[in-house]
């Protein structure tokens with residue numbers, strides 16, 4: 001059974017994404033050069049170090065794998081190759097001649113401690129739909145599985161919530177008086193507009209999303225929702241969102257919401273496959289929600305609104321550039337033109353540049369009387385933390401892409417692994433950075449603590 005630990009180690013090395021007990025591997029057949037995703041439903045849990053030992057809990061239940069390109073008449077011709085590649089991965093060896101010649105994929109013999117079964121996606125789908133047909137009536141479970149969950153997923157809920165929070169924070173920070181009804185309409189309207197923009201994006205990209213592990217479980221890719229249904233849904237919630245903003249907040253916010261749907265759904269989504277400028281366009285999309293929040297109660301001519309919008313703009317570079325660095329090959333294979341693979345050094349440089357830009361932007365918030373001056377201390381620490389990792393990432397890439405390292409393959413690959421780690425660290429720092437910087441701004445909002453020092457409150461504002 002020597003294959004078992006070796007296979008486990010091999011699995012660990014190849015893990016791309018881990019999701020509730022399912023480990024996804026990505027390998028490429030040399031024969032076809034088509035990426036194959038193998039889904040090991042048998043691996044239940046892989047945990048980190050405990051007591052100095054790597055803990056692994058692996059279930060030896062039958063494992064099935066599904067080729068992710070199994071469409072049309074290519075499947076039968078490629079079955080054997082897919083099987084052979086899977087066996088290579090599972091057995092950590094290139095010697096699969098016996099099994100692949102005999103075509104005995106389901107029985108790799110005593111070589112493996114578990115069974116491997118090739119699943120034909122078409123067969124699986126037809127089995128699933130026939131079992132659905134036999135189940136009686138249209139129950140709540142079906143409604144949830146077929147309609148509520150897919151349509152909710154169309155809106156990219158986590159991103160939508162982040163967008164909505166950026167608008168609310170900006171509303172909370174704006175100096176003019178707020179009202180509960182305005183806040184409620186701003187929240188609902190922005191959420192619906194963001195959901196609509198995301199649904200358009202998903203409706204337009206199933207062929208590309210299908211090719212990336214991160215996006216291949218999306219409802220349009222799975223076929224739960226057709227692109228037309230996605231667009232209809234987007235039109236419905238987009239109209240509702242813009243109307244809520246128009247009648248419940250004000251026309252400026254409604255126009256910003258509608259324009260942002262178009263900017264993200266059409267301009268940015270199209271640009272993703274054309275030019276690296278797409279990241280800058282995407283950053284602009286992220287800048288609009290805080291402007292919407294601000295414009296709900298205060299004039300956009302106030303420089304504080306531009307500092308806040310600038311923060312959201314700048315933040316997206318250390319965030320997206322480092323995220324895309326670690327999946328640059330997936331982006332490349334799927335046809336997305338990303339700086340991460342087009343110009344890796346520029347990618348790291350831009351992450352650093354915009355991390356540094358956070359300092360003057362936060363300074364601007366205090367300078368223009370949105371926050372107190374103490375904000376400079378804690379926001380400075382958080383910005384320094386992000387900049388530190390962005391700098392490490394940039395510096396490593398600078399070494400990697402120097403003429404000297406490029407001549408030495410081993411050194412280059414080693415350096416790249418280190419850069420991958422720094423990219424991940426910068427990404428993690430960015431995930432915590434944004435909420436921290438916004439929450440701190442709210443805590444430090446100018447005048448918030450005046451009730452503690454009543455004398456301070458009476459001082460006239462020097463600026464604005």
Ligand SMILES: CC(C)=CCC/C(C)=C/CC/C(C)=C/COP(=O)(O)OP(=O)(O)O
Pocket residue numbers: 159163190193194197198201215257260261264268281282283285286289
């Ligand atoms: C009010 C309103 C309309 C707000 C819209 C806000 C919004 C949708 C921001 C998204 C920003 C962005 C560039 C995300 C990445 O998209 P991606 O297409 O690269 O992500 P993916 O690869 O996950 O599809």
